[in-house]
Every structure is written in C-alpha cells, then in structure tokens.
Amino acid sequence: MSLLKMSLLKMTTATTLGLSLLTLAGCNTSSSTNANNAAAQSANTASADASAPASVLDPKFSACQKQFFDKNQPKITAKLAKDSYPLCFDGFAVMYSGVSKTPIWVAEYLTRQRLTAAKNLPRTDNFHEEPRLPKDRRSLLNDYTNSGYDRGHLAPNADMANPSSQSDSFSLANIAPQAPENNRKTWVKIETQTRNLTQKYGASYVVTGVAYLTPEVKRLKNRVLVPSHFFKAIYIPSQNQAIAFLSPNDNSDTVEKISLSTLKKRTGVDAFPNLPANTAPIAIK
Numbered sequence: 001m002s003l004l005k006m007s008l009l010k011m012t013t014a015t016t017l018g019l020s021l022l023t024l025a026g027c028n029t030s031s032s033t034n035a036n037n038a039a040a041q042s043a044n045t046a047s048a049d050a051s052a053p054a055s056v057l058d059p060k061f062s063a064c065q066k067q068f069f070d071k072n073q074p075k076i077t078a079k080l081a082k083d084s085y086p087l088c089f090d091g092f093a094v095m096y097s098g099v100s101k102t103p104i105w106v107a108e109y110l111t112r113q114r115l116t117a118a119k120n121l122p123r124t125d126n127f128h129e130e131p132r133l134p135k136d137r138r139s140l141l142n143d144y145t146n147s148g149y150d151r152g153h154l155a156p157n158a159d160m161a162n163p164s165s166q167s168d169s170f171s172l173a174n175i176a177p178q179a180p181e182n183n184r185k186t187w188v189k190i191e192t193q194t195r196n197l198t199q200k201y202g203a204s205y206v207v208t209g210v211a212y213l214t215p216e217v218k219r220l221k222n223r224v225l226v227p228s229h230f231f232k233a234i235y236i237p238s239q240n241q242a243i244a245f246l247s248p249n250d251n252s253d254t255v256e257k258i259s260l261s262t263l264k265k266r267t268g269v270d271a272f273p274n275l276p277a278n279t280a281p282i283a284i285k
Helices: 001-008 013-027 038-043 060-065 112-119 163-169 178-201 259-269
Strands: 084-089 092-097 100-109 151-153 175-178 203-211 228-235 241-248 255-257
Touching: 038 092, 060 092, 060 100, 060 175, 084 163, 100 112, 100 175, 100 178, 112 178, 151 178, 175 178, 178 203, 178 228, 178 241, 203 259, 228 259, 241 259, 255 259
Parallel strands: none
Antiparallel strands: 084 092, 092 100, 100 203, 151 175, 203 228, 228 241, 241 255
16 A cells, blocks of 8 residues: 555545545645645546546437537546546536536537527526435535635536526536636636637537646535636637636636647546547637
C-alpha cells in the first residue's frame, strides 16, 4: 500500500470518501494534510489508455442523442468515470458523478430557433433533488444552504425553450457549487457569448463541465465537492470551428480561451471526440 493511501486510511473525518476523492480528482480534500500536486495533475490528464472503456453513445443516452455531435458523447478518463450516471433530460444530457455529487459534463445542442423560444420563456425557479439517482449519491438542497456558493447551472436555464426543459435544468444533477461572482458575472458572459455564436451561425454543440485541478478540494456539508474550475466547449458545425473557455471557480473574473486538445489534457474530458481533423479555432477577441 502506498504512503498516500495509508495516510488517507488514517483520516478519521473522511475515511469513506478519501479514496473516492483520489479516484475522481487525484487530490485531497481541504481536511487532509497530505495533498500531492503530482497526483492531482495526473488524475486530470487524459491519455489514450486512460479513457474509460465506453461505447460511442451510452444506450441510456439514446433518448437525447441529438444533444451530441455525430451522436458521440464526450470521453472521460476511467478515474472520472468511476461511479458515474448517464441521465437524459429534456434539452440536455448529463454525465453525473456519484463521487463528487455534481455533473462531470453536460451536453446541449443549441439552435437559433431554440434560443428564440427560450428568450420568451419567463424564468421559474424549481431547484429539486434528482429522484433517478441513488439516495446516497444525490446532492441535496440542504447541501447548498448557507454554503457561500451558488447553485450553478451547467446547462443554463436561459437555453431552455419550454417549461419542461426549464424545470429539468433546475435538477441538482445539473448543478455544481459555484462562486457567486463567477456564476452571476463571469459565467453569464460566457453563456451569453455562446448564445451569440449560436444566433450568428444557426447552431452549436456545447459541452459544459467541472474540473478539479488544485491539490485540495473543498466539500459542502462534507458531501458535495466544490470544483476548482468550470469549462465550456463549443463547436460550430457550419464553420467547423471550436473553442473552449476555462474559468477558475472564484471571484477573480478570470477566463482562459483554450483549444479542445488543451482542455482534454488539463481536465480529462474530450468534449467532442469525433470532430474533423481540420477543425479550426473560433476567433474571439
């Protein structure tokens, strides 16, 4: 047994979850004193032999396959895939982690028509726990109470074109703890830019997700992991162009524009694994 695992086993406040945290992110929670930078980076780096052995499209995504480019779901590392749950919703698809109790990624197909309908739909908040998940794997409404974090949508409410999809977007399976300024300002700008690109070119495929790229990971109520970063990857099929945004989950208003290959290397998520080889970057100032 490695020294790191022995140290984790000695932890009295997080023994059960400790190895799961290692599996998910390769890093310690804030209650641990043995964080290891190399382990964190290793677990979030994707490689060909580290990809989870999954089909092009999980059968459980058959009802929402139109949310994926070329009917091909994002690929993730085997470590991220541990204890994961594919969920179809009205208007988006989710790969949920029972370890972090947050989404790993959420996929959407946006069109000009969908966004026009969404713009005319008044917002009705309906945050709710996801009944399709095992009770011990769900995030709970109480997890977020007085936590200092917003309940951040991955598939945003403003993308939803009808009351059914809007209600689905408030499932906690589509939610992760997000720093207030990031959620309300930084991320809103990224979501708005995504919609603007869709309106300009007619359609886009979007994958939004979370990442754990720091040595220590916070937890809400000793249950829900707080991501260190959020990302959004966009592919415009009519232009064969793509881009990704990566933002630290803090109030710094910092955003990186990166390639999909860089996103895969840093987060372990291959957002669009079947893109044409000549896909070009989207030019955004």
